Amino acid sequence: MRVLRSLLASLALLSAGGVTLSAATDHFQAFTTESARRLAVRQHPVEIPDVALQLQSGANVRFAHFRGKWVLVDFIYTRCPTYCRALGGEFAQLQDRLAGPLARGKLQLLSISFDPSHDSPPSLAAYLQRSRDSGTGWFASRPAAADDLERLERAFGITVIPDGAGGYTHNAAIHLVDPRGRLVAIFDVDDPRLVAHALLQSLDR
C-alpha cells in the first residue's frame, strides 16, 4: 500500500515538476535569460518608450522621431575594448549591405550608450569615426536622463554589469525596431548577413 501511494505521489510530483520546468523554460526552448528575451520579443513585440536622446552632433531627438522607419539598435559604451568594437564593425558592415534602404530613409542605424556620463557628443562622434561610419543613416546617441536609460534597458532587456576591470559587460546584440516603434527581433552580433537578410525581407513585406 505504501509502495503504491509512494509511486502515485512520485508520479504526481514528476508531472508537476515537468509542467513547472516547461513553463519556466518556454516549453524547453529557453534555458537562459538571453534566449528567453529573444523568444519573447518575437512572440510579443515590446513597445519602446519614447525617451529623449542626444546625438553625436549634440542635437536632441525623441525615439518617436524614428517612427515610420525600421531601426537597428545596439547598445555601446565608447570606452569598450571588446564587444562594442565588434558591434561598431558590424554596424559599418550593415551600412554597406543596407545602403539602399538607408539612402531611401527606410532604415536607421542607432547606437545607444549606456554610459551617458562619459559618452558626451564628441566621444560619440569619435566612436562613429573609429567604427568607419560612412556618414549615412547611423546615429550614436546617449539617453538624456538616467531615468530614460533605465526605461530603455528595461524595454530592450539589457543587463549591464561592471567587468571588474573598469569597464562593463553586457548582453550585446542587434535589436530590430519596426516602423511602429516596437522591438520585434533580436540578433547575434556576429552575423550581419543574417540581420541584413531579415531586414530586407521585412522591407519587402
Add this chain to the structure above:
Amino acid sequence: MIGESRRRCVGVSAFVFLALLMLPVKHVLEASMTAQMLLQIPLLVGVGCLLSRALPARAQATADDWNDRGITGLVLASVAGAFWMLPRMLDAAVTEPLIDAAKYLSVPLLIGVPFAISWPRMTFIVRGVFLVEFIATLFRLGWLYLISPERLCNVYLLDDQQRLGRYMLLIGAALFLAFAAKLIFGRFDSLVAPQPTSPSATR
C-alpha cells in the same frame, strides 16, 4: 533530550537562514555565480535539512506513508533542484525580488527538508543511483560552464562562470573518489537502510 536537540536544530537553521537574509551577506553571495551556486543555495539546502529534524512525529509518520524508501522525497528534491539549476532562474533570483523570495522558501522546504527526511530511508541502491547521478550532474554542468564561450547568466561574468565550472569538476571528482573509496574499502553493515516501523525509532 530529543526536545532539546530538536530545539537546537531549529535555532541553528533559523540563525543561518536569517544570516543568509541579511542584505550585505545576500549581496556578497549573489554577486558571483560561484557563490550563489556553491555557497548560498547549498546553505539554504542545509537550513532545510536541519529544519526537518524539528518535524513533529505525526507529520513524519504521515510523510513516511507516502515516501517508500525515500523515493518520493528524492523525486521532489531532484525536480526542485533542477529548477534552480536553470541559468534563467539564477538571473531572475538576482533581478526579481519575487523570484528571490521563492528561492529562499523553496530551496529549504522543497529540497532540504524532503532530502533530509528521505536519506535515512533510502536503500543502498537508491543512494548509489542518486550519488552517481549527482556526481554526473556536477561533471556535465561543470564541463558546460568551463567550455561555454558565452555567458549563460546575464548578471554574471564569463570568468566567474568558468571558475564555477572548475570548482564543480573538482567537487565532482572529490565526491567520486570518496564514493569509490567507500565502495572499495567501506563497511556496509546492511545493504538495506532501516525502514522505520515507527517514526520515533529513527530519532
